Structures are given as structure tokens and as C-alpha cells.
Amino acid sequence: METDNPMDSWLGFFYHVAKKRVLVIGGGRVAERRVKKLVDSGAVPELVSPNLTSDLYRLWQTGHIVWKMRRFVKGDLFSEIDLVVIATSDHTVNEQIATQAKALGILCARADDPLRGDIVFPASMRAGMIRIEVSTSGASPALSAGIRDWLKQELPEIIEALAEWQRDVRAVLLRQGIAPGPILKRFSSPEWIRTVATDRSAFEREICAVEETYSLVLPRPRP
């Protein structure tokens, strides 16, 4: 189906960056945002740029990134690199790096022309084990960030404990050979999340009901 959404043919993923060799080219504001996300997820990116923002400089001083203080040279890109984040202010250089990355089969994120790259960076948030990534398909990065902030405010406090508790319950059920899906669904609907957000005792009652139905003993959520 033809639509006017350029990202209809894009699919969201989680990418294990901590295990990847990541090269960032450019040391300005856009590089800084991306590097912070990469570092937050455990990557130690290598960065090539004649200068750095003050936050990037601090990340270099504290050993979170490796910095080559110079302009990009062709030899910076080689096939062992998994992902290149192109964020220089020079469109010709960006174009050249993107072409080289493609020839080497390296995944590429392009700040100056995002949809000609392979990945884009969404607006991100974490609440314990919960990860939310928001995109407006490039329509408005500001709105993506606004939606992210709104979700952050709206999520009830109990949500992190609920996720951790479900992880523990799921492990117990799998160990006992019981399919976790139907049970975990009872504790996952929007109505249920709204209920436990304000009435914690409903949680205990529902756990007891499940324990009785399935003759089980389940863990309890943390207080």
C-alpha cells in the first residue's frame, strides 16, 4: 500500500550495542546525544572529530569513549566496525562516509540525511526493566521527545515493580512447566495496571486467586 509515510517500511529493534564496535564521526551536539545513548547502554564508542562538546570531553576524560582528535580519514572505516554514526557538519564528508560504509556492509546512522541511513535514533526512556522508544517517523523529533516525556509522567509508580515481579513469576511458571502467557495476561491489561496503580491490595487478592486456581505458590511483588 502506498502512503506518504517514509518510515512505513522501517521496523523497530533493540540492538545489543555493548557487544558492538561503534564509530562516531563528529563531536557536536548531535554526536553528543547519540553517544550518550550508546554509553548508557554499555557501548564504548570510538569517536573521530577535531573537537568535542564539553559533555563529550567529560565522557572522554572518564574513559567512556575513545577519542581520535582529528578529521575523518578513509582508514577509520574497516570491516570490523559494526555501526557508524555519521554526525559531522560537512555534508560532502557525511556522503563519502556513508558510501564507504555501504561498500563495507557496515550499518550506518546518518544525522544529515537520516532516511538514507540504516537506523534512526528514537526518543528513549527507561523505567527499570521497561524500555520505551518513540518515533514519529521523522515528522517531528520534538514531538517524539514530548510523547516520551508524557509517557514517563503517566506511567504509574508500580510499573517497575510489576515488570520485575512478572519476570520472577514467569521463571517460576516455566520451571514448573506451566505456560506463563494466560497467567501473566491477567496482570497486564490496561485496566489491571490502572487498578493496581491505586489499589495495591487488589494485587494480593489476584495473586491469591491465581494460586488457588493453579495450586501454585507465587512470589510477591516488592513493597
Ligand SMILES: C[C@@]1(CC(=O)O)C2=NC(=C\c3[nH]c(c(CCC(=O)O)c3CC(=O)O)Cc3[nH]c(c(CC(=O)O)c3CCC(=O)O)/C=C3\N/C(=C\2)[C@@H](CCC(=O)O)[C@]3(C)CC(=O)O)/[C@H]1CCC(=O)O
Ligand atoms: C528523538 C531524538 C533522539 C536523538 O537524537 O537522540 C531525535 N532528534 C532529537 C532532537 C532534535 N532533533 C533536531 C533538533 C534541533 C531542533 C532545533 O533546535 O530546531 C533536536 C533538538 C536538539 O538538538 O536539542 C533536529 C533534527 N532532527 C532530525 C533532523 C534531520 C531531518 O529531519 O532530516 C533535524 C534537523 C532538521 C530539523 O530541525 O527538523 C532527524 C531526526 N531526529 C531524530 C531523533 C530522528 C527522528 C525521530 C522520530 O522519528 O521522531 C531523526 C529522523 C533521525 C535521526 O536523527 O536518527 C532527539 C529528541 C530529544 C530527546 O531525546 O531528548
Ligand SMILES: NC(=O)c1ccc[n+]([C@@H]2O[C@H](COP(=O)([O-])OP(=O)(O)OC[C@H]3O[C@@H](n4cnc5c(N)ncnc54)[C@H](O)[C@@H]3O)[C@@H](O)[C@H]2O)c1
Ligand atoms: N538528526 C538530528 O537529530 C539532527 C539535528 C540537528 C542537525 N542535524 C544534522 O547533523 C549535523 C551535525 O549537527 P551538530 O549540531 O552536531 O553540528 P555541530 O556543528 O555542532 O558539530 C559538527 C561536528 O562535526 C565535526 N566535523 C566536521 N567535519 C569533520 C570531519 N571531516 N571529520 C570529523 N569530524 C568533523 C566538527 O568538528 C563538529 O565536532 C548537521 O550538520 C545537520 O546536518 C541532525
